[in-house]
Amino acid sequence: MQEMIINNLTSPAILFFLLGIIAALVKSDLKLPTGLNESLSIYLLIAIGMKGGIELSEHAFHELVRPLVGTLSLGIIIPIVTFGVCRRLGIDRNNATGIAATYGSVSIVTFGAALAFVEQANIPYESYMNAFVVLLESPAIIVSLVILKLLESRSHKQEMVHRFSATSVYGPIIKEGLFGKSVFLMVGSLLVGLIGGDRALTIVKPLFIDLYPSILVLFLLGMGLTAGNQLAAVRKYGLKLLALGILLPPVYGFLGVVIGYYSGLSFGGTILLSVLAASASYIAVPAAMRASVPEANPAIYLGMALGLTFPFNLTIGMPLYYEMAKWFY
Numbered sequence: 001m002q003e004m005i006i007n008n009l010t011s012p013a014i015l016f017f018l019l020g021i022i023a024a025l026v027k028s029d030l031k032l033p034t035g036l037n038e039s040l041s042i043y044l045l046i047a048i049g050m051k052g053g054i055e056l057s058e059h060a061f062h063e064l065v066r067p068l069v070g071t072l073s074l075g076i077i078i079p080i081v082t083f084g085v086c087r088r089l090g091i092d093r094n095n096a097t098g099i100a101a102t103y104g105s106v107s108i109v110t111f112g113a114a115l116a117f118v119e120q121a122n123i124p125y126e127s128y129m130n131a132f133v134v135l136l137e138s139p140a141i142i143v144s145l146v147i148l149k150l151l152e153s154r155s156h157k158q159e160m161v162h163r164f165s166a167t168s169v170y171g172p173i174i175k176e177g178l179f180g181k182s183v184f185l186m187v188g189s190l191l192v193g194l195i196g197g198d199r200a201l202t203i204v205k206p207l208f209i210d211l212y213p214s215i216l217v218l219f220l221l222g223m224g225l226t227a228g229n230q231l232a233a234v235r236k237y238g239l240k241l242l243a244l245g246i247l248l249p250p251v252y253g254f255l256g257v258v259i260g261y262y263s264g265l266s267f268g269g270t271i272l273l274s275v276l277a278a279s280a281s282y283i284a285v286p287a288a289m290r291a292s293v294p295e296a297n298p299a300i301y302l303g304m305a306l307g308l309t310f311p312f313n314l315t316i317g318m319p320l321y322y323e324m325a326k327w328f329y
């Protein structure tokens with residue numbers, strides 16, 4: 001267990017993120033070309049979607065119905081609760097949206113560590129759990145954007161009173177939530193992988209699977225630079241962010257255990273679902289927020305995800321979720 005924790009904390013992706021932060025703090029002139037950041041975001045969204053779709057294509061639909069409903073419910077409940085808690089703590093709408101999407105989505109690296117955890121303990125689990133990593137990304141992003149758009153529409157209600165219509169209010173929400181480029185690419189890529197199956201795998205594997213870890217390193221270097229340049233903004237919220245980053249994971253981890261158990265997952269599958277529920281995204285959500293809510297400060301939601309929740313889950317979280325699952329099994 002200790003070796004697994006060390007291996008993950010010293011992974012190139014995390015170390016390059018830290019390198020980006022250090023470069024920003026020491027005022028280095030290191031920076032990535034402007035167009036490269038967007039290109040890397042598009043690549044990562046396609047890669048995540050394709051892999052999940054290919055995994056889903058290997059299973060019959062009836063095997064997936066209950067776990068699928070349970071997983072999607074997490075993607076709806078968690079961002080709603082998180083957004084509400086953030087607003088109660090005085091965090092502004094844009095940053096509350098970023099945090100809600102971050103905690104409603106998942107960390108692929110944390111999930112990889114969870115796989116190693118259950119395999120090391122010889123605990124069997126459902127192979128399609130890999131696809132649920134993707135299925136938890138989009139709902140949280142969509143729900144968070146819908147909440148933000150609804151509140152923005154309500155705040156402009158006086159201006160719209162004479163031209164109110166369902167289209168004028170909900171049109172932008174539908175467009176951003178379902179057809180914004182981040183969600184559209186990820187869901188569309190999942191469908192391509194689902195339809196193509198193994199045939200798609202032979203085509204996309206060299207670019208979107210084999211090169212994925214290296215592209216992730218470059219993406220996180222850029223995100224580290226972005227976060228490091230805005231770290232001062234975190235001080236504005238102080239202990240609020242610290243409390244959220246540490247307390248939210250076990251709450252959502254327990255929720256994942258409950259939903260996993262009643263969705264019919266095995267003991268191992270429930271542990272993995274609880275880790276997914278407790279984790280926080282630092283790949284798909286930053287890409288989506290950069291495109292859809294650029295006002296949200298990456299230093300806040302990335303700082304919480306990588307600086308607090310990620311190490312918590314690797315050190316304390318997974319053993320804790322394992323014990324929680326034992327209560328039910």
